[in-house]
Amino acid sequence: TKTDKGPREQNQDFCLIENFNDSLYLIVADGVGGNKGGQTASRTACETFIAAIKHGSTPKEAIASTHELILDLASKNSDLTGMATTFSSVVIYKDRAYGVHSGDSRIYLLRKNGLQQITQDHSEVARLLLSGKLSKSEASTYPRRNVLYSAVGTTAKFVFQEFDFQVTNGDRVLVMTDGVYSVINKKEFRDLSLSHIDFREYCEAIIQKIIEGQTKDNYTLVGAEISNVDSK
Secondary structure, eight states: OEEEEETTTSSEEEEEEETTTTTEEEEEEESSSSSHHHHHHHHHHHHHHHHHHHTTTTTHHHHHHHHHHHHHHHHHOOOTTTTTTEEEEEEEETTTEEEEEESOOOOEEEEEEEEEEEEEOBBHHHHHHHSSSSOEEEHHHHHTTTTTOBBBTTTSSSOEEEEEEOOOOTOOEEEEEEHHHTTOOOOHHHHHHHHHSSHHHHHHHHHHHHHHTTTOOEEEEEEEEEOOOOOO
C-alpha cells in the first residue's frame, strides 16, 4: 500500500485495506473539490463505505448510501461545496472478486502474460473514445481529459459500475488513482509483473517508476496477490 501527495501540496487520495468476514477489501478514492473538500470526500467515502459493509450492506447499497452522505455533507457546509471523489472497491473472497466503482481510478487484473482493466473510466475522454469521436492519439492531448461525468458525490447523474470476476492463484489485483496510471502504461505494468516474482518487490518497482515518471498528481496504489484458492 502506498499513497503520496506527489508534487501537490496536499494529498486528496485516500485508501483502505480491510479484512472482514474472510474477505479482503481494497478501496481507493481520489477526491476533488478544493483542498478541504477533496480530502474530506475521499476519506469520508472510504470510511462510510466500509462501515456500511460491516453493518450488512452490499457493495451496491454501500456506494449508493455513501454517495448520498457526501452530497448531504457538501450541501450543509460551504467549505465542502462541490466536493466529490472517485471510488473503487474490490472484494476478494476465495476464488471470486467483485465490487463497485465510479470515476477514473482503476482496477487491474494481472494474470500470467496478460493485463485486464476491470473498471471503466467515467470520464469525458473515455466516453468520446468509446463512441469513436476521438482517436487514442487525440485523446492523449484532449484538453478536458480529466473531466469526470460521474463520481461519488457528483451533483450530476450518479453512475457506478458493478463487476464480478474469478481469480486464481498467482493473479495480481491492483487498485490505483490516475496519478499512477498516467505515468505507467499497461505494457509497463505487465512487464514489471513478469520481471518481479515477489509481489512486494513488484509494487516497489511500480512506485519507483511513478517517481521516475514525475507524476503531476497525488498517487495511490493498493494491491494483492492471490494465493489461497483451493485448487481442488
